[in-house]
Amino acid sequence: MATPYLTHPARIVARRTETAGIYTFTTRFVDPAARAAFRFRAGQFNMIYAFGVGEVPISIVSDPEDPATLEHTIRIAGRVTGVMAKWDVGDVVGVRGPYGNGWPVERARGRDVVIVTGGLGCAPVVGLINYIFRRRDQYGDLHILHGVKTPNDLLYRERFDQWRREPRTRVYLTTDHPDKSWHYRIGVVTELFDELAAPASAIAMMCGPEAMMRLAAHALRAKGIADDAMFMSLERRMECAVGMCGHCQYRENFVCKDGPVFSWRAVKELTRVSGL
Amino acid sequence: MNEATRMPKAALDNLIAILGREGYRVMGPVARDGTVAFDEIRSAADLPVGIRDAQEAGRYRLAPGIDGEIFGVVNGAGSLKPHFFAPAEPLLEIRRERRGFKANEIASAAPPHAFIGVRACDLAALAIQDRIFLHDRFRDAHYELRRKDAFFVAVDCTRSAPTCFCVSMKTGPRATAGFDLALTELPGGFVARPGSPAGEAMIVKLGLSAAGGADEAAARALIDECARGMGRRMDTADLPRLLYDEAENPRWREVAARCLSCANCTMVCPTCFCHTVIDQTEIDGNMSRRVRKWDSCFSLEHAHIHGINLRPKIHDRYRQWLTHKLASWIDQFGSSGCVGCGRCITWCPAGIDLTEEVAAIRASAGKG
Structure with missing residues (x-):
C-alpha cells in the first residue's frame, strides 16, 4: 500500500537552456525498477519535486518510445520552479507519474493536424510536434500556428524556422506589435486562420492562454472543424495529480485526471464564464 | 439476525468496555469549547448527558436538556472527517543522502477506532469521502488504514436542529447504512439493531434480547416525527x-x-x-x-x-x-x-x- 504522493528519486543527466528562464532537464530514475516500469503517452505530465521546497506538474516533452529518459521543460515562474532554475547535471530530484490523459495522437493518425500555440511558447506542444515528426508518415499535413504579443516573446524561433523547412509542414507566425526583425504576419492570432488551408477533417490541438484558445476554437469551427476534433491542454494548480487535492477543478472536471487535454466540446460552455 | 433488540442505557458502559477490551480506541461526542466533537471516552459519563444544542444560522450554544438523555446533542462542529482525513498529517519523510535523497512513507500506527453516537448524515458523509479516497482511480493509503478497521455505533436522530435538512438530502434522520450497530434512544433505554456481522456479534456479547413491538413502534414514531419537523429543506431537483x-x-x-x-x-x-x-x-x-x-x-x-x-x-x-x-x-x-x-x-x-x-x-x- 503506497500513498499516491510517494515520489521517486531521479538523477538529472542533461540540462539545456531553451531561453532565459526556460530549461529542459533530462531525468533518469535512480532505481532501475522504477525506470523499467515507467511508461507514458504523449502529453502526459509528471509531478516534479524539489527537496524541501515542493512539487509542481511538468509535462513530459520527450518521446514515449524512450521512457527510461524523460525530458521536462520548466519555465521559471514561481517559488518551486525558482529553485529548479539552479538544478544541474548530477542533482537528484523527485519524480512521480505519469498523470493525465495526453494528446489524442491515435485519433489524429492519418489526418491533417493543426497545432495552435500562443504566448511564451508551450512545452507540451513542442513534445507533440516532435512526436509527429518522428512518425511523419502516419500523419497528414502539419499546420503550426503561433501568436505572440511582441517578437521578443517568440521563443524557439530557430525551431519554427526548422519546422517550416520540413515537408508537408506549414508554420504561421504573427505578432501584435512587430519590430524590424519581424518578417512574419502582423495581427492577432485569429487572423492567421484566414491563411490556414486545413480541411474540415483535420484535428486541432492547442496550448497557451485560454482566451487565445477560445478565439482559435471559434476560428477553427468556422473552417468546419468539429467541436470534438479540437483539443486544448489546460493549466491549473495541482498538488496531488490524482484527483484528491481539489485544486485543479474546472467545474465537473479534475484537470489532472480528466485532462489536462480537453475537447472543445467538453469545455466550450465553461469558457463563457470567468472565474469558474 | 436483523431484528431489533432492547438495550438498557446502562449497557452503554458495557459496550464501551467491550470495545476497549477488543483493542478499539472508543470515541464519542464530548462537550468541549462550547460544542461537541468526537474524542476518546472511557464511559457513558464522558458523553454530554442531559445537554442539548441550540443552533441557528451563525449561532451555536450548549444548554441543559433532559435529565438522563444521552444523545441529546444533534451535532457539533466536529464530524467524523478529522478522524479519517486528518487536518494535518505527515505523508512522507524525505531524507537527504550523500547523493540524492530517499523518500519513505510514514505509516500511521494508531489503534482502530470505534465511534459511538454517529448520526446518519455523518455516516453518509463518510461514504462520500470513501468515494474520493478509496473508490476512485487512486487509493489514499493513510485514509484506508484508519477506515478499514473502524467500528460504528450510529444513533438515529429523534430530534433535529433547526439547521438540519437531511430529509432533503436523503441521508437521515434514520441510519440506514455504514454502521455496525444503530441505536434509537427512548426515554427508558435504546432500541438497538445490527448493521453488520460485527454488530450482530456485539449484540450477542451484550446479551441483548429482542425488543417488543411497542418499543420498535415508539422508536419509529420518534424518528418519523423528527423527519417531519426538520427545520430546513432544500429542493434538489435538477x-x-x-x-x-x-x-x-x-x-x-x-x-x-x-x-x-x-x-x-x-x-x-x-x-x-x-x-x-x-x-x-x-x-x-x-x-x-x-x-x-x-x-x-x-x-x-x-x-x-x-x-x-x-x-x-x-x-x-x-x-x-x-x-x-x-x-x-x-x-x-x-x-x-x-x-x-x-x-x-x-x-x-x-x-x-x-x-x-x-x-x-x-x-x-x-x-x-
Whole structure:
C-alpha cells in the first residue's frame, strides 16, 4: 500500500537552456525498477519535486518510445520552479507519474493536424510536434500556428524556422506589435486562420492562454472543424495529480485526471464564464 | 439476525468496555469549547448527558436538556472527517543522502477506532469521502488504514436542529447504512439493531434480547416525527443544471457581499476534501516531511497559478464551493457532496444559509 504522493528519486543527466528562464532537464530514475516500469503517452505530465521546497506538474516533452529518459521543460515562474532554475547535471530530484490523459495522437493518425500555440511558447506542444515528426508518415499535413504579443516573446524561433523547412509542414507566425526583425504576419492570432488551408477533417490541438484558445476554437469551427476534433491542454494548480487535492477543478472536471487535454466540446460552455 | 433488540442505557458502559477490551480506541461526542466533537471516552459519563444544542444560522450554544438523555446533542462542529482525513498529517519523510535523497512513507500506527453516537448524515458523509479516497482511480493509503478497521455505533436522530435538512438530502434522520450497530434512544433505554456481522456479534456479547413491538413502534414514531419537523429543506431537483446555468446569477455577488471567505464552512463540512501538501524541513536541512493539510476553495492560494488567481473574487469562490458541493460533485462522484448536516449554516460567522442561497437562485433563475 503506497500513498499516491510517494515520489521517486531521479538523477538529472542533461540540462539545456531553451531561453532565459526556460530549461529542459533530462531525468533518469535512480532505481532501475522504477525506470523499467515507467511508461507514458504523449502529453502526459509528471509531478516534479524539489527537496524541501515542493512539487509542481511538468509535462513530459520527450518521446514515449524512450521512457527510461524523460525530458521536462520548466519555465521559471514561481517559488518551486525558482529553485529548479539552479538544478544541474548530477542533482537528484523527485519524480512521480505519469498523470493525465495526453494528446489524442491515435485519433489524429492519418489526418491533417493543426497545432495552435500562443504566448511564451508551450512545452507540451513542442513534445507533440516532435512526436509527429518522428512518425511523419502516419500523419497528414502539419499546420503550426503561433501568436505572440511582441517578437521578443517568440521563443524557439530557430525551431519554427526548422519546422517550416520540413515537408508537408506549414508554420504561421504573427505578432501584435512587430519590430524590424519581424518578417512574419502582423495581427492577432485569429487572423492567421484566414491563411490556414486545413480541411474540415483535420484535428486541432492547442496550448497557451485560454482566451487565445477560445478565439482559435471559434476560428477553427468556422473552417468546419468539429467541436470534438479540437483539443486544448489546460493549466491549473495541482498538488496531488490524482484527483484528491481539489485544486485543479474546472467545474465537473479534475484537470489532472480528466485532462489536462480537453475537447472543445467538453469545455466550450465553461469558457463563457470567468472565474469558474 | 436483523431484528431489533432492547438495550438498557446502562449497557452503554458495557459496550464501551467491550470495545476497549477488543483493542478499539472508543470515541464519542464530548462537550468541549462550547460544542461537541468526537474524542476518546472511557464511559457513558464522558458523553454530554442531559445537554442539548441550540443552533441557528451563525449561532451555536450548549444548554441543559433532559435529565438522563444521552444523545441529546444533534451535532457539533466536529464530524467524523478529522478522524479519517486528518487536518494535518505527515505523508512522507524525505531524507537527504550523500547523493540524492530517499523518500519513505510514514505509516500511521494508531489503534482502530470505534465511534459511538454517529448520526446518519455523518455516516453518509463518510461514504462520500470513501468515494474520493478509496473508490476512485487512486487509493489514499493513510485514509484506508484508519477506515478499514473502524467500528460504528450510529444513533438515529429523534430530534433535529433547526439547521438540519437531511430529509432533503436523503441521508437521515434514520441510519440506514455504514454502521455496525444503530441505536434509537427512548426515554427508558435504546432500541438497538445490527448493521453488520460485527454488530450482530456485539449484540450477542451484550446479551441483548429482542425488543417488543411497542418499543420498535415508539422508536419509529420518534424518528418519523423528527423527519417531519426538520427545520430546513432544500429542493434538489435538477440542481446541477440549475447551478451550471445560473453561473452568472446576480445572487452570487449578493452572497459574496456577506461572505467573509473565512473557510469555516469548508472546515466543518464533513465531505470537503481539498488539501495542500507542504514541506516541513528540519532545521539542519537534511530531512523534510511532506505534510498534508486541509485547504479550502475560499483561500486565495487555492486557484493560484504562477502569479494569477483564477478565482480572484469572493463570488467566484463562493460559487465554486456551492456549485461543487451540490452540482459538479454529482458528476465527479455520483452523489451530492452535501448531506444536510447544516454545519456550514451554524458555523458561518455571517450566518449564510446555503438552503436559502439555492432557493434564491432557483427563484431568480433565467431572469439574469
